[in-house]
Amino acid sequence: MVVDNEIDVCNFVKSFFEIRGFEVATALNGDDALKRLAHEKPDIVILDVMMRTEDEGVRYLPKIKAALPSVKVLMVTGVEDEKVVEETMKLGADDYITKPLVLEYLESTVLNKIKNLNPALS
Amino acid sequence: MIRVKDPVTLLKIITRFIDRQIGATHVAVLLYDRKRDAYVLIDSKGEGGRKIPVGYIRLPKKNPLIDFFMGFDNGAFARKEALVFSELEHIQNFEILVNKKEKRAGDYEDIRKQMTYLRASVCVPSFYKRELIGVLILGDKLSGEAYQQEEINLFVTLANDVAMAVKNAELIQDLRTAYDKEHQLFIRTSIALATAIDARDKYTHGHSERVSHYSLVIVKELIDSGKMEFDREFMEAVQLSALLHDVGKIGIRDQILNKPSGLTPEEFEIMKSHVKIGAEIVKPVKGLTHLEDGILYHHERFDGLGYPHGLKGHEIPLIGRIVNVADSYDTITTARSYKTAMTPEAAFKELKKCAGTQFDPEMVEAFYQAYKKGKITKREYTSFDFSRIH
Numbered sequence: 397m398v399v400d401n402e403i404d405v406c407n408f409v410k411s412f413f414e415i416r417g418f419e420v421a422t423a424l425n426g427d428d429a430l431k432r433l434a435h436e437k438p439d440i441v442i443l444d445v446m447m448r449t450e451d452e453g454v455r456y457l458p459k460i461k462a463a464l465p466s467v468k469v470l471m472v473t474g475v476e477d478e479k480v481v482e483e484t485m486k487l488g489a490d491d492y493i494t495k496p497l498v499l500e501y502l503e504s505t506v507l508n509k510i511k512n513l514n515p516a517l518s
Numbered sequence: 519m520i521r522v523k524d525p526v527t528l529l530k531i532i533t534r535f536i537d538r539q540i541g542a543t544h545v546a547v548l549l550y551d552r553k554r555d556a557y558v559l560i561d562s563k564g565e566g567g568r569k570i571p572v573g574y575i576r577l578p579k580k581n582p583l584i585d586f587f588m589g590f591d592n593g594a595f596a597r598k599e600a601l602v603f604s605e606l607e608h609i610q611n612f613e614i615l616v617n618k619k620e621k622r623a624g625d626y627e628d629i630r631k632q633m634t635y636l637r638a639s640v641c642v643p644s645f646y647k648r649e650l651i652g653v654l655i656l657g658d659k660l661s662g663e664a665y666q667q668e669e670i671n672l673f674v675t676l677a678n679d680v681a682m683a684v685k686n687a688e689l690i691q692d693l694r695t696a697y698d699k700e701h702q703l704f705i706r707t708s709i710a711l712a713t714a715i716d717a718r719d720k721y722t723h724g725h726s727e728r729v730s731h732y733s734l735v736i737v738k739e740l741i742d743s744g745k746m747e748f749d750r751e752f753m754e755a756v757q758l759s760a761l762l763h764d765v766g767k768i769g770i771r772d773q774i775l776n777k778p779s780g781l782t783p784e785e786f787e788i789m790k791s792h793v794k795i796g797a798e799i800v801k802p803v804k805g806l807t808h809l810e811d812g813i814l815y816h817h818e819r820f821d822g823l824g825y826p827h828g829l830k831g832h833e834i835p836l837i838g839r840i841v842n843v844a845d846s847y848d849t850i851t852t853a854r855s856y857k858t859a860m861t862p863e864a865a866f867k868e869l870k871k872c873a874g875t876q877f878d879p880e881m882v883e884a885f886y887q888a889y890k891k892g893k894i895t896k897r898e899y900t901s902f903d904f905s906r907i908h
Contacts, residue, residue: 402571404562404564404569404570404571404574405571405574407568408570408571408574411637412635415634415635495573495574496554496556496558496559496575497576498556498575498576498577498578498581499575499635
């Protein structure tokens with residue numbers, strides 16, 4: 397599931413992974429993501445740190461983890477900010493990636509995080 | 519060639535133009551970012567959710583698409599023509615590349631993949647000489663038609679104009695950075711020099727920096743009151759000239775400079791030479807006219823009885839008349855071996871008394887007005903406030 401307040405990002409990342417045979421859901425904010433989590437049951441959430449507020453992603457990270465403990469969360473940050481990274485890792489993020497991102501790196505990170513869940517993908 | 523101040527503006531104009539005129543699903547521009555050493559998507563237009571989000575992705579130099587355009591041997595075999603998705607299979611020379619560099623065997627599929635990610639129908643490289651400045655990305659035409667060769671030729675022309683504009687802006691920026699660096703070094707050197715002079719006399723600690731501050735206060739008041747107009751360079755010359763007004767004291771013996779009691783006429787003559795010595799010291803500094811003025815003429819008197827030349831009234835260069843007032847004010851308001859410090863009020867009384875004889879009355883008046891407005895900072899200068907220069 398891609399969570400980003402920019403619809404262009406949601407669409408772009410969605411189609412990038414769909415070409416690779418993934419099923420991808422999108423959400424435009426933290427509440428939206430929480431609502432859809434139970435139904436979609438994603439393996440991984442690609443969660444943008446800055447949405448309606450500059451730490452919305454960070455605030456929703458524990459909620460997402462609590463709602464679906466098995467889910468992997470990959471944080472996307474706008475700037476290489478050690479404090480934010482440290483905080484998100486402490487809150488249970490599985491990894492993070494900095495914008496502007498390299499698509500191949502996004503792909504390999506996602507694959508790496510979920511390969512244990514779905515052996516067919518690896 | 520197109521000339522614009524900001525190349526990004528030009529890029530935006532071009533993407534908008536293509537978006538409107540051609541009617542593509544989306545148009546995007548990748549531009550080389552020196553800081554990240556990668557190609558970053560800086561502008562994007564598109565309809566129906568096909569737009570690539572700006573700032574979201576970057577292509578490192580080793581990205582197959584970038585690598586393809588750059589060719590090998592540092593751009594010597596650059597490919598400056600556009601890459602069209604539907605023609606990928608027919609591109610000639612692919613084999614030449616593969617032969618010359620074996621590890622490129624997978625290029626074709628890699629490039630197809632990259633263009634798919636970017637939803638690109640056409641990729642146009644933007645070259646400046648052998649340097650790949652950026653890549654213009656075009657999605658399919660909304661009409662579903664194929665791009666005409668003439669259209670692609672136009673994109674190539676536009677892309678090269680953009681490269682030129684971007685490169686020019688970069689060069690200007692580089693020059694500016696180099697200039698700023700030199701300039702800062704010069705100012706800091708001047709401050710170091712002024713501090714060295716002040717250090718020779720315990721009573722004049724911080725004197726040069728204060729005189730510089732007061733001189734600027736006078737100039738600003740002259741501007742604010744609408745009496746005079748000055749450019750940036752002149753303001754800077756005033757501050758630096760004031761900062762260095764006593765630089766010539768470096769050539770005066772300690773016995774004379776720090777003599778506790780009065781100087782003999784001979785000693786006074788030697789002391790007076792500091793203005794000429796100072797002027798000689800800064801003479802090699804080229805490019806800042808009037809820098810000498812505050813140094814050579816700050817002991818000239820309005821009535822013509824000063825030194826070194828006995829100039830009178832407006833014969834004395836303006837900076838000399840400004841620094842003269844600023845210098846005297848600081849001397850009056852700070853303690854010396856032979857006297858205690860006077861209050862600003864008493865100091866202004868003194869300055870006014872000598873307006874027209876020792877000082878230019880206009881400068882005294884401007885300084886007094888600024889003082890009444892609270893423009894004179896009373897703080898002790900421990901180090902020169904660099905921000906005041908800029």
